[in-house]
Amino acid sequence: MQNVSLVRVSCRKEKEIMEAISKATELIDFRLEQTPRSIVLKPNLCYYWDHSTGCTTDPVFIRSVIDWVRSEISAAADITIAEADATAMRTRYAFKILGYEEIALEKGVRLLNLSTDRTRKITMNRSGKRFEFKLSQTLEKADFIINLPKLKRWSPTKISCALKNIFGANAFVNKVVYHNSLDEVIADINTIIKPHLNIVDGIIAMPALDEPFRFGVIVAGLDPVAVDCVVARILGLDPRSIKHILLSAEKGAGRLDYSVVGESIKSISELFPSEYRTSNLLHNLKSSVSKRFMGMLLKAYEGIVGQLE
Amino acid sequence: MVVKIGLIGIGSIGKFHLRHSLQLPGAELVAVADVSRGARKYAQNHGAPKVYESFKEMLSNEDLDAVVISLPHFLHCPVATFCAEAGKDILLEKPLATTIHEGKEIVEAAKQNKVKLMVNYHLRFNKTMNYFKEVIDDGRIGSIATMSAEWVGGGPFEHTMKPIPEWYFDVKKVGGGALIDWGGHIIDLSTYFFGKQPSVLYSCIRSRLRLPFEDEAILILEFNTGTRVIIHVGWFSQIARKNVTLWGTVRAISWEDYIEKTDYIKAFRNIIRKLRGRQVMPLFEFGLSHLKALEHFINCVSAGKEPSITGDDALEDLKIISKAYKISKRF
Numbered sequence: 237m238q239n240v241s242l243v244r245v246s247c248r249k250e251k252e253i254m255e256a257i258s259k260a261t262e263l264i265d266f267r268l269e270q271t272p273r274s275i276v277l278k279p280n281l282c283y284y285w286d287h288s289t290g291c292t293t294d295p296v297f298i299r300s301v302i303d304w305v306r307s308e309i310s311a312a313a314d315i316t317i318a319e320a321d322a323t324a325m326r327t328r329y330a331f332k333i334l335g336y337e338e339i340a341l342e343k344g345v346r347l348l349n350l351s352t353d354r355t356r357k358i359t360m361n362r363s364g365k366r367f368e369f370k371l372s373q374t375l376e377k378a379d380f381i382i383n384l385p386k387l388k389r390w391s392p393t394k395i396s397c398a399l400k401n402i403f404g405a406n407a408f409v410n411k412v413v414y415h416n417s418l419d420e421v422i423a424d425i426n427t428i429i430k431p432h433l434n435i436v437d438g439i440i441a442m443p444a445l446d447e448p449f450r451f452g453v454i455v456a457g458l459d460p461v462a463v464d465c466v467v468a469r470i471l472g473l474d475p476r477s478i479k480h481i482l483l484s485a486e487k488g489a490g491r492l493d494y495s496v497v498g499e500s501i502k503s504i505s506e507l508f509p510s511e512y513r514t515s516n517l518l519h520n521l522k523s524s525v526s527k528r529f530m531g532m533l534l535k536a537y538e539g540i541v542g543q544l545e
Numbered sequence: 546m547v548v549k550i551g552l553i554g555i556g557s558i559g560k561f562h563l564r565h566s567l568q569l570p571g572a573e574l575v576a577v578a579d580v581s582r583g584a585r586k587y588a589q590n591h592g593a594p595k596v597y598e599s600f601k602e603m604l605s606n607e608d609l610d611a612v613v614i615s616l617p618h619f620l621h622c623p624v625a626t627f628c629a630e631a632g633k634d635i636l637l638e639k640p641l642a643t644t645i646h647e648g649k650e651i652v653e654a655a656k657q658n659k660v661k662l663m664v665n666y667h668l669r670f671n672k673t674m675n676y677f678k679e680v681i682d683d684g685r686i687g688s689i690a691t692m693s694a695e696w697v698g699g700g701p702f703e704h705t706m707k708p709i710p711e712w713y714f715d716v717k718k719v720g721g722g723a724l725i726d727w728g729g730h731i732i733d734l735s736t737y738f739f740g741k742q743p744s745v746l747y748s749c750i751r752s753r754l755r756l757p758f759e760d761e762a763i764l765i766l767e768f769n770t771g772t773r774v775i776i777h778v779g780w781f782s783q784i785a786r787k788n789v790t791l792w793g794t795v796r797a798i799s800w801e802d803y804i805e806k807t808d809y810i811k812a813f814r815n816i817i818r819k820l821r822g823r824q825v826m827p828l829f830e831f832g833l834s835h836l837k838a839l840e841h842f843i844n845c846v847s848a849g850k851e852p853s854i855t856g857d858d859a860l861e862d863l864k865i866i867s868k869a870y871k872i873s874k875r876f
Contacts, residue, residue, distance in 0.1 A: 323706055323707075326709075537815075540820070542564070545829060545832035
């Protein structure tokens with residue numbers, strides 16, 4: 237059974253966040269047998285919207301992680317912040333717009349666009365479907381990978397956290413091609429890219445779709461499946477109802493059983509105003525019904541009249 | 546007279562012009578030109594009779610009366626001047642150009658070659674804005690002390706399934722940020738409402754995005770009528786919202802109060818129109834005002850009249866924008 241820690245952080249300041257990270261990693265009894273020389277940090281930079289939207293990993297959180305790495309893991313380690321291009325997002329602009337270029341300069345770390353790195357092509361066959369991934373050599377050769385996802389709801393996979401953030405490390409750009417089999421692909425990639433540590437940025441979380449909330453929580457764990465199970469519970473969801481978590485566990489990317497240390501799930505989930513929990517339930521119900529109905533109407537309209545304008 | 550038109554550029558707005566030019570009874574779409582293979586394929590699949598990679602080849606091969614140019618801002622000058630020299634009337638997407646110098650070049654080329662030049666500030670063709678113009682001119686809400694206008698959203702950063710075109714990250718190619726792009730619409734609307742040559746009382750811009758152009762601008766214009774216009778535009782918000790409020794000495798009116806909800810009745814009417822072989826109308830105000838603008842241009846070309854937004858008007862708008870940039874405080 238994997239430990240997953242929950243720690244509260246009262247403000248968005250480097251020092252306080254670093255202390256919370258130290259506490260969260262101590263609680264899971266994080267220890268290294270060998271000091272890594274190359275460390276890759278994988279934030280979630282899914283688009284150009286900044287941390288205040290709850291979409292992307294907070295640059296202040298990244299600064300704290302770097303300070304923690306320098307103090308607790310290795311002062312001399314080569315640290316790389318790595319992200320891959322996505323269908324609509326270009327990493328070089330995301331690094332600039334979201335303040336990561338400033339972090340790199342100040343903290344002496346490297347920024348890497350995984351999509352421009354040397355890559356290895358990996359092909360996987362799953363129930364008759366063929367998926368291709370591109371694995372960055374930097375990521376493959378890294379001594380230590382720290383996964384730094386957000387804590388958020390995301391409609392295609394219900395939640396987007398540790399496992400989904402690793403999907404974003406696939407160097408292949410046009411990721412929209414995976415979206416019909418997203419759960420399977422997330423699970424597959426998590427069997428290839430295995431983070432050594434997951435620290436979730438829940439400083440500003442997204443408890444409902446497109447609804448950021450100043451949450452002030454850090455979640456840490458060694459196992460991305462266990463971390464996602466805890467995050468699902470915090471968001472009021474049963475982890476076993478989330479397909480990519482189940483598939484990842486089945487494929488050996490982690491375990492579904494976990495033990496929570498630090499704050500309890502109940503005390504953390506109560507930080508969200510109750511309307512978020514209700515609105516999630518209602519929203520899911522309404523959106524699935526209305527999406528299907530509107531989709532049918534739209535198809536019929538476009539079939540007769542042409543493009544909606 | 547049916548106006549034979551060619552479209553240059555089938556990007557996001559070019560697609561609107563493609564659909565509309567196929568619908569308008571006074572227009573005959575002859576061909577489209579775009580350097581992108583994907584855009585040409587889209588045009589072919591959506592009814593374009595001919596497609597070209599080069600607009601120059603299209604101009605030399607086809608017998609066109611007019612062209613509609615929807616290209617990245619930095620291409621407006623070279624392409625529009627070439628078309629003017631080829632004797633084609635021009636509907637050009639806003640802004641006129643990235644600099645005043647280039648704007649003057651386009652206007653001069655149109656005058657020298659005696660072709661019509663209209664810049665597509667389509668808000669002038671918006672139903673509510675036309676009503677506001679009447680209200681202002683008739684004095685129905687008193688005299689207008691102030692107009693406030695807000696247009697904030699994602700702009701080019703709106704999250705779609707496509708990456709933002711590279712040229713949008715190059716300030717020389719865009720000519721600026723939210724001010725020249727969305728602000729230009731409001732500035733043009735203000736000059737439509739209150740007359741020309743306002744003074745720029747205040748301007749401040751900033752870039753939260755750490756890019757070399759502004760993603761937010763606030764400016765105050767003062768017109769000879771005494772009306773002051775407060776403009777706030779931005780590209781920093783995920784969900785777009787826009788509004789125009791006229792603060793009269795009797796009462797205030799706001800665009801938001803007049804925006805028609807796109808309803809099922811409109812959609813149903815379109816289905817009936819389509820089945821009867823009649824022209825389908827856009828369901829949303831944005832599409833409708835583009836359609837009206839193109840229709841106005843086609844009618845002007847057909848009747849030999851000057852369009853209601855000339856190159857000179859757009860050059861005036863560009864001068865106001867340029868002055869706002871010059872005096873702007875960065876915050």
